Amino acid sequence: MATLPLLTAPQAQRLFLGAQGLLDDPARKATPASLQKLVERLGFVQVDTINVLARAHDLTLFSRLDGYRPEHLKKLLEGKRSLFEAFTHDASAIPTAFFQHWKPRFERDRARMHAHAWWQHHFRGTEGARVVADVKARIEREGPLKSSDFEHPEKRGPWWGWKPQKAALDFLWRSGELMVPRREGFQKVYDLTERVLPEHHGLPCPDPSEHLEWACASAAERLWVFTPKELADFWASIEAPEAKAWCAAAAKAGRIVPVEVEDVDGTRRPAFALSDWQTRLAKLPEAPERTRLLCPFDPILRDRTRALRRFGFDYRFEAFVPEPKRQYGYFVLPILEGDRLVGRLDPKLHRDRGLLEIKGLWWEPGIRPTKARQRALDEALQELATFVGADDIQRPA
Known part of the structure; x- marks a missing residue:
């Protein structure tokens, strides 16, 4: 049996840092265009509400671009609409070019949310369908609205205690019927997807094989070295067995290669790498001295x-x-x-x-x-x- 190529721990570190944009010069010019290119390279940037220091997405981007300013991201999300906000493993800013591959996720999340205890906690019988329909109809009539625009007599707590209209808005967003065209005071503003992304809304849903190919190939291009589970976890849109089958086929076709990866403690683990990983490694710049x-x-x-x-x-x-x-x-x-x-x-x-x-x-x-x-x-x-x-x-x- 042939010995697998070995990626030493320092090599694996450099490949990962290079793939994730942390070996590039952070002093390069920061513009909306360079920011768009960075987000596309990363795949997405997680958005989070905690603001004890700054928003998570702003910190992630600032660590890679010294001149980054939040208004750059705002322009891409709310002006050009070259990014959109949706879920990966959590709420994220995602290149709009990938929107078509969120349609399978919208279908999946719609079914999962209906079955989830969270949904059952808020709604009983046909009440949920009625509240969702009423919320969507009001946005159709009035235009973009926030959760605070919907009154409800009950005082509720966080998440599990959301008022029904807030739960309905989240359901409609997670299932792709609404988008978030902007935020006000970091509160989501919701509007119909066909009004926010009219050109992308009508695109057909990719079939399962097409979506699997995109999910694995695009994740591999952003990790460079990976296990099937890491591929599946990247977008959180496919299952690990599907990624494992894709890796086997891609390795057979020569698109990726089996390797051993050394951990910092010397342990060696089987993984895969892009077939040109050695060339990519040789071309990586030295880490910024800072x-x-x-x-x-x-x-x-x-x-x-x-x-x-x-x-x-x-x-x-x-x-x-x-x-x-x-x-x-x-x-x-x-x-x-x-x-x-x-x-x-x-x-x-x-x-x-x-x-x-x-x-x-x-x-x-x-x-x-x-x-x-x-x-x-x-x-x-x-x-x-x-x-x-x-x-x-x-x-x-």
Whole structure:
């Protein structure tokens, strides 16, 4: 039996960072056009409501483009409509060119939401269909509306306690009948899909084989090295057995090759890589000689197990962990130094005082806080403070 090509741990790290745009020069010019190109390269950027520092999508893009400004993304989402907001594994900004491949997901999510306990919690019998129809009809008549435009006499709590109209809006959005043409104060504004994306709305739904090919090939192009499960998880639109079958066929056709990938602890695992991975590796630039602060939802951290294997970085998002049980903090940013994850810090922006507070700083085992390293971190913190509008930085004592 032939020995599989081996990707060493440093090679696997570089390939992943290169695929996800973290080896490119972040000082390159930031424009709506360069931002569109970046999002297409990443595939999507997760959108999140937590704003203890800045929105997740803004932090992810800022870590790759120094000159990025939120208005650039707003222009693409709300002006050009070259990006649209929908679900991958969570709410995300996605290239509109991919919209057709969200139609299978819309159909799937419609059926799943009807069967989910969440839906059953809100509606009984025909009530759900009536509320959904009424909400959609009102948007048809009146135009774009927010959840707050729909009154309901009951006071409800978060998510499980949503008022029926809010649940209906989310259902219509997740099933593709409504889109989010803009946000106001980060509240979603909903409108009919045919009014928001008229050219894309009428496109036919791809058949299962066409969608599988797109899902796997496009994910592979954004990972470069992957397992079938990682392919399936990338868009969260297909199942792992489907990705496994695609990998077998693609390997037989020479489009991808079986490899062994070395983890940072020396463990070797079977995987696949694009057939030209060696050429891509040779062409990758050296990592920028600077320190950057990554969003907790950064693509290289999304799969926590992969981040541990690739970088030896054990990361857990603790915003939803009770404070006494947190190991680090609420919204902890990993510290990327060149091509290494060397530490993490817990920031909080006090907007009323123009203060960026660093509540905690932790270096990874074996990382010495030398003067040069501290100086590079100070520069990164100053760049972050400027981006989020803080005049002062308060560091840990």
